[in-house]
Amino acid sequence: MKNKSYIGISFIILVFGIYAIPKIIDRVKNNDISVQDRLNVPVKEKKSGEAKNLVKIGNAPQFSLTDQNGKTISNKDFEGKVYVVEFFFSTCPSICPVMNQNMLMIEDEFGKNKNFGIASFTINPTNDTPEVLKKHAEQLGVTSPNWHFLTGDQDYIYNIANKGFNIYAGESKKEGDAGFEHSGYFALVDKKGNIRSRKDKSGNPIIFYTGLNYKDKEGFQDDLQGKYKPGIHAIKEDIAILLDE
Template identity: 60%
Template sequence: MKNKSYIGISFIVLIFGIWAVPKIVDRFKKSDLTEIGTVPEFELTDQNNKKISGKDYLGKVYVVEFFFSTCPSICPIMNQNMLKLQEEYYGNPEFGIASVSINPEYDTPQVLKEHAEKLGAKHYNWHFLTGNRDYIHNLAMKGFNLYAGENKNVAGGFEHSGLFALVDKDGNIRSRKDNYGNPITYYDGLDDAGVLAIKEDIKKLLAE
């Protein structure tokens, strides 16, 4: 009787193993998202006056935007779309957002804290970052290849990209490919389709 029970248990374990192994393998398999490059090293100060670097985001899937709190044009749209990502992944400790101000002289930690509260940013891994202006503009344009600069002829006095960068748990910028097989590199932070795409791809990276 004991031998029959043992054989029965062994059979169940074997069947479970056959089912579970592919699931475990899938959990650690890379998704179809392309690696664009490594996030440049950075260290900035967040809305809580805490130093935040790329190392604080390791082990997390996060989205990067360059903005400024007094922007009268595209920033409010970008921030609202970041709120959609927060809502989708709220409470997930492996998700984060980095909102980097390109007008740091005005956007002090206190100003960014008030901005975050007014916006409704509640995710503990959503950092509004400030620092030296040249350092940040360099980070945007040379580190991420995303435009950011001062222009006194435009509303708000600054120009910048409306794109979001998606970063995986290892600190690599990742993206999907377009219909022709080319990496899109960044996601449109002003467009519903771009927000839907990055939502889907965050999910893929969280599963890696």
């Protein structure tokens, strides 16, 4: 009886081999063996492919300023890095604290990556000296050596903001503005120095991301200036895509 059982099992194995082995060989020849797993789940697209959907808005402007450590920092220091740009001032009583906290969320996720950086340009350089900016960075809890708080000539910085990145910054006499007003937008720059962004639901480039909200998974959120832009959740996704590009 045992011998008959062995013969039966051997026969089943032989039949399976005759049926399955040619199919396996064909898959290897056609390079299909890694296309899907045995549960027939398609392999996800690579993020580098998704980066093609991030529009190139234009070249980031050239600049050379002083950071919180008294070091001269230019756009060349960001070559080969993905970086985020903001315009703020340390005594801002309104939107800057929100922007700073949201930028900290970005730093927490990407700050240890040597290919990532942040450029925070002050629009009140008269007050925001390197010493003031260094204290500001310490109070925020900034740990990344690639987060540079930049100061210099005011007109020069305004030119970088308004003409270079097309992010509004200026002086203000309105009560509650502390003498300055600016957009709450963040700009995203890729490793080659191109300003990049995703598209909205209509297929148009959003150009900038609002630094004033985080919970934007469902779409667009009011950035307190009457406009709608994807925020921190979106820019974090797109930073990850560009880092893999």
